[in-house]
Amino acid sequence: MTVGSGRFTPLVGFHIECGKDDDLDRALHGAGVAQIEIKHQRQGGAEIVRHWFLGETVNLYPVTSGPVAPTVAGSLGRNARRTSEAGIGLRWGTNERSKMALRGYLDVLVRVGSLRLVQLSVRSKMTDVLMAALVDHGRVCDAADGIVDRARHPEVVTFHEIALPLGPDEEQEWGKGDTATVVPFKSLHPATVDADYLRGVWRADAVHAAAYREWEGVQVWAHEYASQAEEATARQGDNGDDA
Numbered sequence: 001m002t003v004g005s006g007r008f009t010p011l012v013g014f015h016i017e018c019g020k021d022d023d024l025d026r027a028l029h030g031a032g033v034a035q036i037e038i039k040h041q042r043q044g045g046a047e048i049v050r051h052w053f054l055g056e057t058v059n060l061y062p063v064t065s066g067p068v069a070p071t072v073a074g075s076l077g078r079n080a081r082r083t084s085e086a087g088i089g090l091r092w093g094t095n096e097r098s099k100m101a102l103r104g105y106l107d108v109l110v111r112v113g114s115l116r117l118v119q120l121s122v123r124s125k126m127t128d129v130l131m132a133a134l135v136d137h138g139r140v141c142d143a144a145d146g147i148v149d150r151a152r153h154p155e156v157v158t159f160h161e162i163a164l165p166l167g168p169d170e171e172q173e174w175g176k177g178d179t180a181t182v183v184p185f186k187s188l189h190p191a192t193v194d195a196d197y198l199r200g201v202w203r204a205d206a207v208h209a210a211a212y213r214e215w216e217g218v219q220v221w222a223h224e225y226a227s228q229a230e231e232a233t234a235r236q237g238d239n240g241d242d243a
Contacts, residue, residue, distance in 0.1 A: 012168050012183045014058045015051040016118065027114035028052045057167035057188065059107035060120065061160045061203055063211050063218050064088050066138045072098050072127045080226060087218045088134075089225030093123065100127040101225055102134070103218050105207055107163050115210040117218075125174055129184045136187035137164045143193040160211040163201040165189060 018025060018035060036053040039046050064087035069075045075083045075090055076098075083090050089101035101121040109116060122130050137159060144157040165188035173179040190197060203211075 013056045014054040014120075014166070014185075016054065018050045018052060021116075024116055024118070025052075027109050027112065027116060031108050031112045031114070033108065054106070054108065057165060059163040059165050059201070060102075060104045060118075061107070061110070061162075061207050061211070062102055062104040062134070062137065062164050063117065063160050063214060064102060064104075064134070066141070066159050067131060067134050070131070070135050072100065072131050075131070081223075084222040084226045085219055087215070087222050089222045090127070091226045091228065097124045098127040099123045100130055102130065103214075103221065104160065104164075105210065110204060110207055115206060117214060126184060129169075129186065133164065133166060133185070133187040134159075136189055137162070140189045140193050144198055147193070147195050147198060158211075161203045161208060162198065163203070165201070 015036065015038065016024070016028065033052045033054060035050055037048050037050050039048050066086060067075060067088065068079050068082040068086055072090065075088070076092065080090070087103070089099075089103075091099055093099040099121070100123070101119050103117045103119050105115055106118055109118075120130070140162055141157045141159060144162060148157060166185045167188045169184045169186040171181060171183050174182045
């Protein structure tokens with residue numbers, strides 16, 4: 001619900017809960033991001049929480065070296081440690097539901113000079129969606145490797161150097177028996193990548209420097225995320241994911 005509108009409607013898009021980080025709140029306010037209220041169905045009843053609404057699409061510079069396997073299942077098990085070392089938070093949760101998180105820089109904040117890491121968190125079937133988006137982002141990074149001027153960029157193009165555009169996919173029915181209508185997100189990269197496209201999604205120098213500065217911390221966070229115990233029972237009814 002848009003604050004002040006008085007009614008709730010279905011929402012498609014990305015959001016960050018207000019009041020969790022004062023510095024982030026100030027940065028989002030400075031970037032002109034609007035606020036909305038979301039009704040979360042939680043154990044014991046509904047809870048109305050105010051969020052920053054980033055819109056139906058976001059551009060994220062993901063701080064990761066990329067998936068070590070093309071699927072969630074393949075990224076766990078014997079590849080779990082490599083996945084954490086790649087800066088991707090991934091683990092099995094309650095009832096064998098996977099949970100996944102990724103850290104990076106939002107373009108809307110980068111444009112106003114804020115280089116605060118944000119965390120995109122998903123669960124269950126949506127982890128497959130995020131993994132597919134990362135795999136597609138790897139395709140674009142590989143394509144960029146064949147386009148960049150090696151005299152100016154001798155290193156391999158890394159994931160944080162290109163903004164990953166995420167936006168709504170087609171409406172789908174998920175589940176068995178009682179299904180739910182879901183609008184998952186997807187990578188919005190084009191099928192064909194050329195120099196003109198790359199110029200529009202290429203990172204600023206400040207993003208590049210910040211990503212290298214934060215890299216070891218992101219790896220530590222990913223290892224800790226993978227080893228975390230599932231949240232307390234009181235939060236298991238929360239259907240809201242982090243933005």
